Amino acid sequence: MTDKVRLASVGLGRWARVLARGAGRGDVIDLVSCFSRTEEKRSAFQEEYGIPRAASTYEELLADDEIEGVLVTTPNDTHRGVIEQALEAGKAVYTDKPIANTMEDATAIARAVKASGNVFAVGHSARRLSGARVMQRWLAEGKLGEVSIAEANFSNERGLELTPDNWRWYKSKSPGGPLIQLGVHHADNLQALLGPVKKVNCTTKRLYTDAEIPDATISVLEFEAGMLAYLGCGWASPGVYTLNLLGTKANLFYDLDFTHWDESHLADKYSSLKSQLHGQSERETVDLPATDMFCEQLEEFALAIRGEAKVEVGADEAVRALAVIYAALESDERDGAAVEVAEIIEQAGGIG
Amino acid sequence: MTDKVRLASVGLGRWARVLARGAGRGDVIDLVSCFSRTEEKRSAFQEEYGIPRAASTYEELLADDEIEGVLVTTPNDTHRGVIEQALEAGKAVYTDKPIANTMEDATAIARAVKASGNVFAVGHSARRLSGARVMQRWLAEGKLGEVSIAEANFSNERGLELTPDNWRWYKSKSPGGPLIQLGVHHADNLQALLGPVKKVNCTTKRLYTDAEIPDATISVLEFEAGMLAYLGCGWASPGVYTLNLLGTKANLFYDLDFTHWDESHLADKYSSLKSQLHGQSERETVDLPATDMFCEQLEEFALAIRGEAKVEVGADEAVRALAVIYAALESDERDGAAVEVAEIIEQAGGIG
Numbered sequence: 001m002t003d004k005v006r007l008a009s010v011g012l013g014r015w016a017r018v019l020a021r022g023a024g025r026g027d028v029i030d031l032v033s034c035f036s037r038t039e040e041k042r043s044a045f046q047e048e049y050g051i052p053r054a055a056s057t058y059e060e061l062l063a064d065d066e067i068e069g070v071l072v073t074t075p076n077d078t079h080r081g082v083i084e085q086a087l088e089a090g091k092a093v094y095t096d097k098p099i100a101n102t103m104e105d106a107t108a109i110a111r112a113v114k115a116s117g118n119v120f121a122v123g124h125s126a127r128r129l130s131g132a133r134v135m136q137r138w139l140a141e142g143k144l145g146e147v148s149i150a151e152a153n154f155s156n157e158r159g160l161e162l163t164p165d166n167w168r169w170y171k172s173k174s175p176g177g178p179l180i181q182l183g184v185h186h187a188d189n190l191q192a193l194l195g196p197v198k199k200v201n202c203t204t205k206r207l208y209t210d211a212e213i214p215d216a217t218i219s220v221l222e223f224e225a226g227m228l229a230y231l232g233c234g235w236a237s238p239g240v241y242t243l244n245l246l247g248t249k250a251n252l253f254y255d256l257d258f259t260h261w262d263e264s265h266l267a268d269k270y271s272s273l274k275s276q277l278h279g280q281s282e283r284e285t286v287d288l289p290a291t292d293m294f295c296e297q298l299e300e301f302a303l304a305i306r307g308e309a310k311v312e313v314g315a316d317e318a319v320r321a322l323a324v325i326y327a328a329l330e331s332d333e334r335d336g337a338a339v340e341v342a343e344i345i346e347q348a349g350g351i352g
Numbered sequence: 353m354t355d356k357v358r359l360a361s362v363g364l365g366r367w368a369r370v371l372a373r374g375a376g377r378g379d380v381i382d383l384v385s386c387f388s389r390t391e392e393k394r395s396a397f398q399e400e401y402g403i404p405r406a407a408s409t410y411e412e413l414l415a416d417d418e419i420e421g422v423l424v425t426t427p428n429d430t431h432r433g434v435i436e437q438a439l440e441a442g443k444a445v446y447t448d449k450p451i452a453n454t455m456e457d458a459t460a461i462a463r464a465v466k467a468s469g470n471v472f473a474v475g476h477s478a479r480r481l482s483g484a485r486v487m488q489r490w491l492a493e494g495k496l497g498e499v500s501i502a503e504a505n506f507s508n509e510r511g512l513e514l515t516p517d518n519w520r521w522y523k524s525k526s527p528g529g530p531l532i533q534l535g536v537h538h539a540d541n542l543q544a545l546l547g548p549v550k551k552v553n554c555t556t557k558r559l560y561t562d563a564e565i566p567d568a569t570i571s572v573l574e575f576e577a578g579m580l581a582y583l584g585c586g587w588a589s590p591g592v593y594t595l596n597l598l599g600t601k602a603n604l605f606y607d608l609d610f611t612h613w614d615e616s617h618l619a620d621k622y623s624s625l626k627s628q629l630h631g632q633s634e635r636e637t638v639d640l641p642a643t644d645m646f647c648e649q650l651e652e653f654a655l656a657i658r659g660e661a662k663v664e665v666g667a668d669e670a671v672r673a674l675a676v677i678y679a680a681l682e683s684d685e686r687d688g689a690a691v692e693v694a695e696i697i698e699q700a701g702g703i704g
Binding site: 237 | 505560574580599628686
């Protein structure tokens with residue numbers, strides 16, 4: 001590509017680096033600028049990834065006509081302001097998941113995106129993992145038959161390590177703890193595979209963490225298509241990332257070694273997908289073609305700016321993933337009784 | 353053993369055969385008689401397992417002074433009558449799980465057992481599988497640390513094959529379908545590992561079966577000790593039997609190939625237990641010493657009659673396992689809101 005798509009990184013922490021490396025593995029994106037409030041962070045980031053310039057204010061970055069889109073990796077509770085400003089400045093926006101910290105912010109972003117007409121993408125990358133893609137293919141080809149139960153777990157030890165200087169410590173900034181931080185990935189994965197979730201039951205417990213948030217959560221998702229899913233998210237155990245589908249014709253069991261999540265071009269190598277066909281008790285290994293979720297989603301975003309691709313996960317999908325989490329949190333308040341996802345979206349003003 | 357414990361089989365279907373073979377693999381039990389209402393069934397069973405005599409009525413069998421105990425494998429909804437008669441006749445009783453079809457029957461049996469002082473055992477054999485035993489050991493030795501989330505699934509394709517001539521077709525005889533038939537195993541396994549369940553949330557769906565019962569159920573168990581468990585039970589997929597524990601120091605993942613369940617001396621060979629220690633992403637295979645759950649539980653029961661062993665799963669444990677299932681069914685009626693297990697036991701008259 002001779003005329004690369006010119007993007008800028010906003011919020012220069014660990015995740016901005018993961019994305020910069022992801023973009024660097026492809027040949028579509030040119031990171032031309034970056035912004036963080038701290039000058040040292042800016043220069044370190046510039047040096048590390050060979051970014052030609054940095055803006056000293058966000059307004060300065062948004063006024064830069066060369067920049068076609070921004071990659072937002074600021075904390076969840078700042079997404080709305082950062083995104084709305086960028087949209088107003090006519091920039092395309094890619095933001096990390098979750099789309100926002102609250103349903104109010106999430107639906108406001110969705111409405112602002114629609115009003116602007118700008119390209120907008122949310123980093124629900126996990127649905128691009130080879131295991132999820134092969135599952136999607138098996139479903140589409142009818143090889144699973146009809147799914148009755150799905151099982152998903154995304155857990156790690158973070159709750160045992162949290163200290164008050166981390167924003168994830170606080171209930172207000174990270175409601176539900178592992179549920180919003182990790183669970184939102186599977187909320188998107190499951191909806192990508194099985195369609196919209198209708199209602200959610202949830203129980204959370206704060207057991208071994210010193211932080212304000214729960215470290216054990218179990219949610220039950222009922223889909224509009226009828227099937228049920230278990231979603232387990234904990235912050236008090238060694239890392240787990242599993243996704244299983246039980247169908248009338250076959251079961252599929254996916255297991256990812258999360259250690260290599262950040263290096264998404266390696267993630268599939270450390271994953272396994274096993275199938276168990278009807279009438280069989282043995283499980284067979286299913287081939288996982290190599291993918292690179294971070295690189296692919298960023299290139300899709302960049303090409304969409306030029307009208308050469310379509311964004312797979314936009315505001316609507318991201319709002320629906322977050323709404324599953326908020327329905328879960330609301331259910332937890334109601335002793336685990338079911339909460340409708342549509343209600344949660346409506347209460348927050350809808351997505352227009 | 354020169355003086356074997358003399359037992360009789362009551363209800364001579366498939367499960368009586370599994371148990372007869374289990375007893376036959378040991379050297380403690382002598383099956384001296386049997387009873388079923390159908391004469392052909394009696395003579396076929398006698399011939400198959402070399403049983404010296406058969407009773408033509410249940411009363412005749414119970415009047416046989418040589419018989420020290422009975423092995424009950426009649427349908428769940430007949431357990432109470434069959435068991436109470438045996439207790440009154442002074443026999444020790446072993447019954448297949450669940451202890452009964454309703455909480456009223458279950459608690460009545462528990463009270464009758466106490467009043468009689470007779471030896472009584474319930475076939476919650478699954479907790480004797482090597483994987484469950486090793487998990488128990490890891491817990492006791494502190495190798496798992498503190499458990500936050502447990503995951504259990506027991507599912508198979510039975511709902512897709514049911515016809516109206518099978519009692520499992522009917523809601524009244526098999527309430528909850530896979531939940532009561534399969535789930536009660538894990539309700540016992542989980543309580544054996546993690547202590548009593550405090551409350552249960554549950555959602556069930558009838559999706560692909562023609563029968564009256566649901567074929568997809570997900571329950572969430574909250575234990576008195578605080579941790580949460582997922583219990584998935586379906587009747588619309590190839591067979592699954594999994595049991596996982598997520599702890600602060602390690603995770604354990606157990607997977608049983610259910611094909612060999614009936615031949616319990618082989619079950620461990622077709623199982624796998626994997627551990628994942630803190631700070632590791634790899635899973636390592638844990639050795640599973642050979643067990644034989646059906647033989648072991650029957651010999652324990654037989655030796656208990658002679659005062660040479662203690663029954664591990666008696667009426668109280670079995671009532672508590674069934675109460676988890678009935679709490680789940682009640683929760684399903686309440687839109688998934690939590691139901692206390694203690695309430696379910698109390699409402700049924702308590703266990704005395």
